Amino acid sequence: MTLDKHWMPFTANKNFKAAPRMIQSAEGMYWTCDQGQSILDMTAGLWCTNLGHSRTQVAEAIFRSAQTLDYAPSFNFGHSDSFVLAERLAHLCPGDLNRAFFTTSGSEAVDTALKIAMSYQVARGKAGKKMIISRELAYHGVNLGGTAVGGIPVNTRNYSRWASVDLLPHTLDIERNAFSRGLPEFGIERAEVLQQLVELHGAENIAAVIVEPISGAGGVIIPPEGYLQRLREICDEHDILLIFDEVVCAFGRVGSFTAAQEFNVTPDMMTMAKGLTSGTVPMGAVMVDDKIYNTIVDASEGIEFFHGYTYSAHPLACAAALACLDIYEKENLFTRAQNGVGKYLEQVLHRLKDLPGIIDIRNYGLLGAVQFEAQDNDIPMGSQVFAKAWENGLMIRGAGDSIIVSPPLILEESHIDEFSEKIWQSIKSI
Numbered sequence: 001m002t003l004d005k006h007w008m009p010f011t012a013n014k015n016f017k018a019a020p021r022m023i024q025s026a027e028g029m030y031w032t033c034d035q036g037q038s039i040l041d042m043t044a045g046l047w048c049t050n051l052g053h054s055r056t057q058v059a060e061a062i063f064r065s066a067q068t069l070d071y072a073p074s075f076n077f078g079h080s081d082s083f084v085l086a087e088r089l090a091h092l093c094p095g096d097l098n099r100a101f102f103t104t105s106g107s108e109a110v111d112t113a114l115k116i117a118m119s120y121q122v123a124r125g126k127a128g129k130k131m132i133i134s135r136e137l138a139y140h141g142v143n144l145g146g147t148a149v150g151g152i153p154v155n156t157r158n159y160s161r162w163a164s165v166d167l168l169p170h171t172l173d174i175e176r177n178a179f180s181r182g183l184p185e186f187g188i189e190r191a192e193v194l195q196q197l198v199e200l201h202g203a204e205n206i207a208a209v210i211v212e213p214i215s216g217a218g219g220v221i222i223p224p225e226g227y228l229q230r231l232r233e234i235c236d237e238h239d240i241l242l243i244f245d246e247v248v249c250a251f252g253r254v255g256s257f258t259a260a261q262e263f264n265v266t267p268d269m270m271t272m273a274k275g276l277t278s279g280t281v282p283m284g285a286v287m288v289d290d291k292i293y294n295t296i297v298d299a300s301e302g303i304e305f306f307h308g309y310t311y312s313a314h315p316l317a318c319a320a321a322l323a324c325l326d327i328y329e330k331e332n333l334f335t336r337a338q339n340g341v342g343k344y345l346e347q348v349l350h351r352l353k354d355l356p357g358i359i360d361i362r363n364y365g366l367l368g369a370v371q372f373e374a375q376d377n378d379i380p381m382g383s384q385v386f387a388k389a390w391e392n393g394l395m396i397r398g399a400g401d402s403i404i405v406s407p408p409l410i411l412e413e414s415h416i417d418e419f420s421e422k423i424w425q426s427i428k429s430i
């Protein structure tokens with residue numbers, strides 16, 4: 001087998017191919033790599049395998065579906081699992097987020113939500129409302145829409161912003177909020193910038209605001225107290241839709257089914273993916289408020305929304321998602337991040353403060369980041385710790401000068417102890 005033909009995503013291809021990290025199998029909280037070494041998964045893959053790896057019940061559901069209905073087109077045809085899944089998601093979501101539009105990924109969910117926002121404004125006679133307000137350091141996937149509203153410069157700078165977009169300031173404030181546990185105290189005033197952007201661009205031109213309730217890939221940036229509520233109020237005042245990108249946060253990551261419920265702020269649309277199928281079969285969804293669905297659907301007699309994917313509501317993905325929901329509910333996993341195990345992870349993460357060079361540690365539920373002082377080094381500290389951790393049998397994520405953890409929701413205190421031992425060893429050996 002040669003490695004050079006596969007152009008790997010978000011990877012330093014030359015470095016990887018010179019020293020590959022190959023994964024062979026996975027079970028529960030662990031990966032096994034091709035050298036036979038066991039690796040503790042403290043990232044749930046890419047924030048997605050919330051149920052831990054290789055769950056038999058999910059595998060069997062996927063297998064059954066592959067044997068009985070391998071594929072069904074979702075344009076003009078239906079199969080029962082997608083309707084059952086939509087109903088279960090609607091039941092779990094807050095407010096009137098009762099309609100599910102299925103996609104194949106988080107990126108597609110974001111682009112779909114942006115198109116729904118614009119279609120909604122057109123359907124209600126406000127076609128001028130096209131602009132989207134996003135936020136610095138935001139990650140909304142890699143499709144053109146998600147890139148246009150992205151706030152991480154390396155992800156966006158090669159591509160012109162094809163859509164009309166402006167950015168709110170991010171809310172990371174290490175000077176005032178360093179080493180916060182849970183919601184940081186300071187920063188609500190950064191929501192007021194939305195008011196200024198509305199004055200600048202005119203509410204009559206703005207379709208929606210999109211934010212991750214907690215910015216994930218931007219470095220686990222937790223919203224200051226009251227900040228999301230204030231965004232909601234300003235959107236309401238100016239007739240602007242609020243979209244929460246919950247691709248990371250939904251499905252128990254923050255201690256409730258969604259961050260919207262955890263923070264008690266209901267958006268008009270919500271994107272999901274990752275935990276929906278616990279990473280097993282690619283799937284995303286946009287949960288849409290009744291008023292948006294009704295406005296678009298009532299505005300036309302034919303096809304109301306010219307949008308969809310060959311693999312929207314794919315039977316294997318629906319079967320996987322339904323099996324995952326059964327497990328989440330049976331094992332009470334949506335709220336597990338709130339209880340003992342989340343608190344224990346918080347304690348263990350904050351103990352790292354005693355190591356030199358750490359300028360911030362922040363966490364919420366089963367999400368955490370440790371930020372190092374920026375160094376004059378081509379390889380940022382996050383990548384250095386990531387590489388050492390892998391050698392020590394631990395998967396974490398490196399993001400610039402930070403490391404991030406987002407473990408499967410099934411982790412036990414013993415896994416956190418193992419993480420603690422390995423992360424100390426990894427950081428100290430640099």
Ligand SMILES: Cc1ncc(COP(=O)(O)O)c(C=O)c1O
Nearest residue numbers: 105106107139140141216245247
């Ligand atoms: C908040 C957020 N939105 C969208 C995406 C894109 O999801 P996908 O990689 O499934 O396209 C991600 C992926 O990490 C994400 O974190």
